[in-house]
Ligand code: NDP
């Protein structure tokens with residue numbers, strides 16, 4: 654394919670699986686995340702297949718985001734595909750007990766971080782009148798579940814931003830779409846429950862959840878459609894899941 658993809662949140666889960674699949678399919682990569690060691694490990698793993706450049710920044714730090722993207726080496730300066738994936742839930746509390754730090758983290762990372770990265774990359778896509786942006790939303794952006802409050806709000810914002818981007822960038826021929834997964838077993842719940850791995854494991858117990866590779870397959874499908882096809886909004890759940898609160902543990 655010979656294109657270049659910029660993936661945020663490539664150190665784990667969906668972003669990492671997408672990077673590995675893209676590398677197998679000849680898509681050069683700019684991989685982002687805060688955990689530098691993991692970025693280097695992944696670069697070592699896939700760097701023989703395609704060109705890989707790593708960027709180590711927190712998406713909340715707008716100067717770091719804009720500086721890193723402005724200083725990309727020539728070989729990586731043309732970005733064809735942007736996967737806005739970095740994000741997490743922080744906490745699972747009723748609204749009256751929610752932590753301000755958790756709320757800030759979710760809104761700053763999942764919403765504002767996605768905007769900063771997009772804003773830094775959009776000018777080159779607009780200038781070339783080409784580009785493909787995939788925003789990773791969630792079923793939490795399509796409905797609200799108990800104690801999901803602010804995480805759901807952040808993903809509803811991603812849903813709105815996805816629609817807004819598609820409308821505003823239509824005139825430039827830039828494709829914009831969202832992939833909205835249900836329950837995927839990654840490090841997501843370990844982060845949500847702040848390292849309580851036992852509690853995190855209970856989220857995926859008793860049914861077969863999606864895995865990161867399932868979402869990577871879908872993202873790869875989305876980015877390999879012919880130019881006239883834009884998958885605007887896609888929801889995917891495990892067969893056992895019907896909604897955020899209905900999961901069949903008897904399959
Ligand atoms: P993981 O926890 O496995 O991965 C999250 C990724 O986001 C990591 O690479 C992490 O990198 C990065 N990240 C988190 N915070 C920041 C930050 N402040 N700055 C830069 N990078 C950051 O979870 P998933 O792979 O499951 O999550 C990926 C996306 O998928 C998220 O947007 C999530 O909301 C969404 N999603 C997940 C679902 C699930 O059930 N797992 C379902 C629906 C959507 P690092 O810590 O190194 O910075």
Ligand code: 8X3
Pocket residue numbers: 790791792793801834835836837897
């Ligand atoms: C992740 C899925 O249901 O844990 O976005 O919110 S859920």
